[in-house]
Amino acid sequence: xxxxxxxxxxxxxxxxxxxxxxxxxxxxxxxxxxxxxxxxxxxxxxxxxxxxxxxxxxxxxxxxxxxxxxxxxxxxxxxxxxxxxxxxxxxxxxxxxxxxxxxxxxxxxxxxxxxxxxxxxxxxxxxxxxxxxxxxxxxxxxxxxxxxxxxxxxxxxxxxxxxxxxxxxxxxxxxxxxxxxxxxxxxxxxxxxxxxxxxxxxxxxxxxxxxxxxxxxxxxxxxxxxxxxxxxxxxxxxxxxxxxxxxxxxxxxxxxxxxxxxxxxxxxxxxxxxxxxxxxxxxxxxxxxxxxxxxxxxxxxxxxxxxxxxxxxxxxxxxxxx
Amino acid sequence: xxxxxxxxxxxxxxxxxxxxxxxxxxxxxxxxxxxxxxxxxxxxxxxxxxxxxxxxxxxxxxxxxxxxxxxxxxxxxxxxxxxxxxxxxxxxxxxxxxxxxxxxxxxxxxxxxxxxxxxxxxxxxxxxxxxxxxxxxxxxxxxxxxxxxxxxxxxxxxxxxxxxxxxxxxxxxxxxxxxxxxxxxxxxxxxxxxxxxxxxxxxxxxxxxxxxxxxxxxxxxxxxxxxxxxxxxxxxxxxxxxxxxxxxxxxxxxxxxxxxxxxxxxxxxxxxxxxxxxxxxxxxxxxxxxxxxxxxxxxxxxxxxxxxxxxxxxxxxxxxxx
Numbered sequence: 001x002x003x004x005x006x007x008x009x010x011x012x013x014x015x016x017x018x019x020x021x022x023x024x025x026x027x028x029x030x031x032x033x034x035x036x037x038x039x040x041x042x043x044x045x046x047x048x049x050x051x052x053x054x055x056x057x058x059x060x061x062x063x064x065x066x067x068x069x070x071x072x073x074x075x076x077x078x079x080x081x082x083x084x085x086x087x088x089x090x091x092x093x094x095x096x097x098x099x100x101x102x103x104x105x106x107x108x109x110x111x112x113x114x115x116x117x118x119x120x121x122x123x124x125x126x127x128x129x130x131x132x133x134x135x136x137x138x139x140x141x142x143x144x145x146x147x148x149x150x151x152x153x154x155x156x157x158x159x160x161x162x163x164x165x166x167x168x169x170x171x172x173x174x175x176x177x178x179x180x181x182x183x184x185x186x187x188x189x190x191x192x193x194x195x196x197x198x199x200x201x202x203x204x205x206x207x208x209x210x211x212x213x214x215x216x217x218x219x220x221x222x223x224x225x226x227x228x229x230x231x232x233x234x235x236x237x238x239x240x241x242x243x244x245x246x247x248x249x250x251x252x253x254x255x256x257x258x259x260x261x262x263x264x265x266x267x268x269x270x271x272x273x274x275x276x277x278x279x280x281x282x283x284x285x286x287x288x289x290x291x292x293x294x295x296x297x298x299x300x301x302x303x304x305x306x307x308x309x310x311x312x313x314x315x316x317x318x319x320x321x322x
Numbered sequence: 323x324x325x326x327x328x329x330x331x332x333x334x335x336x337x338x339x340x341x342x343x344x345x346x347x348x349x350x351x352x353x354x355x356x357x358x359x360x361x362x363x364x365x366x367x368x369x370x371x372x373x374x375x376x377x378x379x380x381x382x383x384x385x386x387x388x389x390x391x392x393x394x395x396x397x398x399x400x401x402x403x404x405x406x407x408x409x410x411x412x413x414x415x416x417x418x419x420x421x422x423x424x425x426x427x428x429x430x431x432x433x434x435x436x437x438x439x440x441x442x443x444x445x446x447x448x449x450x451x452x453x454x455x456x457x458x459x460x461x462x463x464x465x466x467x468x469x470x471x472x473x474x475x476x477x478x479x480x481x482x483x484x485x486x487x488x489x490x491x492x493x494x495x496x497x498x499x500x501x502x503x504x505x506x507x508x509x510x511x512x513x514x515x516x517x518x519x520x521x522x523x524x525x526x527x528x529x530x531x532x533x534x535x536x537x538x539x540x541x542x543x544x545x546x547x548x549x550x551x552x553x554x555x556x557x558x559x560x561x562x563x564x565x566x567x568x569x570x571x572x573x574x575x576x577x578x579x580x581x582x583x584x585x586x587x588x589x590x591x592x593x594x595x596x597x598x599x600x601x602x603x604x605x606x607x608x609x610x611x612x613x614x615x616x617x618x619x620x621x622x623x624x625x626x627x628x629x630x631x632x633x634x635x636x637x638x639x640x641x642x643x644x
Contacts, residue, residue, distance in 0.1 A: 075399065075572075077436035080506060101501050109503040110432045114399035114572035126470055126568060147510075147643055148448055169568060179423050181431040182504020184402060188469075188569045246448060246491060247510045250397075250436035321469055 001053045002195045002310065003160065005035055005070045007118075012036055013070045017052040018195055022312065024061030026052040035073050035141075035196065040251040042143045042159055069312075071116035071192035072162060073141065076252040079113035079190070081137075081166060082106050082239045083258035084232040087265065091278035095287075096174040106234045106242045109182040111166070113254065117191040119314045123167060124321035125188070125294075131170030132292040132318055134219075136271035136300045138211040138229050139164050139256040140236045141196060145249035154240035157249075161202060161211060163193035163302050163311035164256060170274050170291060193300065193311035205304050209235035213302040213310075215260045217271055220296055224276075225269030227262040229302070271300075294320045323375045324517045324632065325482065327357055327392045329440075334358055335392045339374040340517055344634060346383030348374040357395050357463075357518065362573040364465045364481055391634075393438035393514035394484060395463065398574040401435035401512070403459075403488060404428050404561045405580035406554040409587065413600035417609075418496040428556045428564045431504040433488070435576065439513040441636045445489060446643035447510070447616075453492030454614040454640055456541075458593035458622045460533040460551050461486045461578040462558045463518060467571035476562035479571075483524060483533060485515035485624050485633035486578055492596050492613060515622065515633035527626050531557035535624040535632075537582045539593055542618055546598075547591030549584040551624070593622075616642045 004025065005013035012034035016025040028048055032038050038045035055061070083089055084106060093100050101107065117123055125132050141160040149157070166187070173186035199206040205213045211229035218224060234242070239255050260271045270276050277287035292298075301313040326347065327335035334356035338347040350370055354360050360367035377383070405411055406428060415422055423429065439445055447454050463482040471479070488509070495508035521528040527535045533551035540546060556564070561577050582593045592598050599609035614620075623635040 077397065077399070078434060083503070098502075103497070103501055105497070107501050107503050108506050110434065110506060112400060112432065112569060114575075115570070124469075130568065147446075172568070175425070175427070177502035179425055179429050180420075180499035180502055180504070181405070181429050182502070184430050184432060184565060185568045243506060246452065246494070246507045247434060248437070253436075 001050060001198045001201055003035060003049065003072055004194050005072050005074060006068045007070050011075060013074050017049050017056060018064065019056040019061055023064055024056055025064045026056055026061045028052060036076060036252045039141060039143055039159060069194040070118040072194065072196035073116055073192065073252065073254065075115055076113050076254055077250045078253040079111045080108055080243045080253065081111050081256035081258060082108045082234065084234045084239060085258055085261040086233045087231070087263050088259045088261035088275060091261070091275045094281055095274040095278040096177065098174060098177070106239055107258070108239065108242060111187050112189055115189045117189055117316070119191065119194045119312060120316060121191065122317050122319040123191065124319050126321045128291065128293055130172055133168045133170050133273045134298045135166040135168050135259040136215045136217050136225070137164050137166055137257045137259050138162070139254045142240060142249055142253050142255065144251040145240060145244045145253070147244055147246060147248045149241060149244045151237040151241040154237040154244070155209060157240060158199060158236060160196040161199055161206065162196050162254065163300065163314065165191040165298065165300055165314050166256065166259070167191065168272070191314050191316060193314045195310065195312045197310050202310055205310065209237045211302065213304055215271055215300060215302050218299040223269070225271050227260045227268045227271055229257065229260050231262050232257055292318050294318055323372060323520045323523055325357060325371065325394055326516050327394050327396060328390045329392050333397060335396050339371050339378060340386065341378040341383055345386055346378055347386045348378055348383045350374060358398060358574045361463060361465055361481060391442070391516040392440040394516065394518035395438055395514065395574065395576065397437055398435045398576055399572045400575040401433045402430055402565045402575065403433050403578035403580060404430045404556065406556045406561060407580055407583040408555045409553070409585050410581045410583035410597060413583070413597045416603055417596040417600040418499065420496060420499070428561055429580070430561065430564060433509050434511055437511045439511055439638070441513065441516045441634060442638060443513065444639050444641040445513065446641050448643045450613070450615055452494055455490045455492050455595045456620045457488040457490050457581040458537045458539050458547070459486050459488055459579045459581050460484070461576045464562060464571055464575050464577065466573040467562060467566045467575070469566055469568060469570045471563060471566045473559040473563040476559040476566070477531060479562060480521060480558060482518040483521055483528065484518045484576065485622065485636065487513040487620065487622055487636050487638070488578065488581070489513065490594070513636050513638060515636045517632065517634045519632050524632055527632065531559045533624065535626055537593055537622060537624050540621040545591070547593050549582045549590045549593055551579065551582050553584050554579055614640050616640055
C-alpha cells in the first residue's frame with residue numbers, strides 16, 4: 001500500500017491511496033482526513049485504506065496531479081533522526097575535523113518536525129556560506145510506542161516507510177556539535193519523497209528491518225550516489241527501541257536512518273556532499289567539491305533491482321530565502 | 323492575562339482565562355478551542371481573551387477545579403530549550419566530569435514537545451538508576467517567527483511566559499552529550515506550571531526580556547532553591563533569534579531558559595539536584611546527595627517580591643512506570 005498527501009489548504013493535507021502505477025488515487029472518508037489522524041488510529045485506518053487500494057487495483061480512482069503532492073506527513077509531533085551507517089559517521093568526523101565518536105549505542109538527535117517540505121518544493125536558505133548540503137536517507141513512521149518497548153516488539157509499530165532529504169548546514173554543524181547539545185541551526189526542515197509505503201509493499205526491498213534499495217541521487221543532473229540502505233549498523237527496530245527507552249513515542253513519530261552510506265563509496269558514491277569532501281580530504285588532503293549554490297537542484301529516488309521506485313522522487317531546487 | 327487549559331478529553335484541552343485570584347475562569351467560544359489554536363491566530367485571539375479577563379475582573383466566571391488543570395500547552399510542535407544561566411553550565415560540566423563548553427553562542431537543544439505533563443500529574447520513570455532529576459526553568463511561547471528574525475524584532479513574538487520542570491536523567495545525559503547529537507533518552511517529557519501569562523501580566527517580574535522572579539523549589543517538602551530568573555546570560559529575545567536563524571519558528575514554539583541558576587548558589591540554592599552534587603564535588607571531592615527515588619515529590623513556584631505566584635505551582639510525584 002502506498003499513501004500520499006494532497007495539498008488542500010489545511011496544514012495536514014488530504015490523505016490518499018495511490019495506484020501501483022502512481023497515476024491514480026482514492027481518498028478516504030471524513031474518518032481518514034490526513035495521515036497523522038490515520039496513524040493515530042491505524043487499526044481502523046489500515047483496513048479502510050487497504051480497501052481503497054483494492055479498488056485502485058481494479059482501475060478505479062481519480063487522476064493524480066503530481067503538482068498537488070505534499071510530503072506524506074507535512075508535519076508531525078516528533079522527528080528523531082538516527083545515524084546508523086557507520087561509513088557516514090567515520091567520514092563526517094573527518095569532514096568536521098573531530099575525533100571519532102566512541103559509543104556502542106545508536107546515534108540520534110531530535111530535529112524539527114513541524115514542517116516537512118513536499119517533494120518538489122523549492123527550499124529556501126539564507127546564506128550559502130552556511131554550507132548547504134543534502135542528506136539522502138530513509139525513515140519509518142510508527143504508531144504509539146510505549147516506553148521501554150524492545151527492538152523485537154518495535155517491529156509491529158513500524159507502519160510506514162518514507163524517503164527523506166535531511167537538509168543540513170555544514171559550516172554551522174560542528175560548532176553546535178561541539179557543545180554536545182545537538183543541532184538547531186545546522187538542521188532546518190527536511191523534505192520527504194511523495195509516497196509513504198507499508199513495509200510489505202517494499203517486498204524484497206524491506207529486509208532485516210532495513211530498506212534494501214539503492215538511493216539514487218543526482219546533483220544538478222549529474223549522478224552523485226547510489227548507496228544501498230541495507231548497510232545500517234542498527235536496524236530500524238533497534239532505532240525505535242533506542243528512542244523509546246525512556247519516553248512513550250507519540251503516534252506519527254518519524255525515525256530516520258541517517259545518511260545512507262556504504263563502505264564501497266568509491267564505486268557507489270555518497271548521499272551527501274560532506275562525505276564526498278571527506279573522501280577528497282583522505283585522498284588529497286583537502287576538499288575540492290563546494291557545497292550547494294542557489295539554483296542548484298537535487299533529485300533522490302530509491303530504486304529496486306527491478307527498476308521500481310516505491311517512494312517516488314524528491315526533485316528540488318535550492319533558492320534564496322526572503 | 324493568565325491562561326490555562328482544562329482537561330476535556332481532547333489532546334489539546336480547553337483554553338480558559340483565569341481570574342486574578344485563580345479561583346474562577348471563563349472559556350472562549352468555538353473560535354478559541356485551545357491555546358495552540360489561539361497562538362496560531364493571536365491577533366484575533368488576544369483581544370477576545372482580554373475581553374474575558376475584563377469580565378472575570380467584574381466577578382464573573384465559573385469556579386476553577388484545580389484537579390482539571392493540564393499543562394497550558396499539553397502538546398506543541400516544537401520545544402527548544404536553551405541553557406542561558408552560566409552558573410548552571412559551569413556546574414553541570416563539573417557534575418558530568420566534562421571540559422568546559424567553549425562557545426559564545428547560546429546553548430540550545432530540541433526536546434520532545436508532543437507531551438507536557440500537567441502541574442500535578444504523577445511522572446513515570448522506568449529506573450531510578452538513570453538518575454532522575456528535576457530542572458526548574460522558565461520558557462516563552464511565540465507566535466510564528468520568520469527565519470532570520472533579529473533579537474530586537476523577536477520581542478514582539480513573545481506572547482506568553484511559562485514555568486517548566488525539564489525532567490532529566492543524569493546518568494544517561496553525559497553518554498549522549500559526548501556524541502554531540504544532544505539528548506534523547508536523557509530528556510523525557512517536561513512538565514508545566516498551570517498558568518501561561520503575558521509578559522505584561524508579570525509587571526516588574528518581566529525585565530530585560532527575562533523573568534525576574536525567584537523560582538522557589540521544594541524537594542520532599544524541604545526548601546531546595548530559590549534562584550532568580552534574571553541572571554540569564556542571553557535573554558529570551560536572544561534565544562528566539564538564535565533559534566530562528568535558519569528556520570521559521572512555528573506558532574506555539576516554546577523556548578526555554580535552561581535551569582535557573584545564580585552565582586550566589588551558596589545562599590539561594592539550586593534548581594536541580596545535579597548542581598547541588600557539583601557543589602558538593604567542589605567542596606568535598608564527591609557528591610553526597612542522591613537523585614530522586616520513586617515516591618519523591620517536587621514543588622516549584624515562581625514568586626514575586628510581593629508574594630504573588632503568577633504561574634501557579636508545579637507539585638508532582640515521581641512514580642515507577644508500567
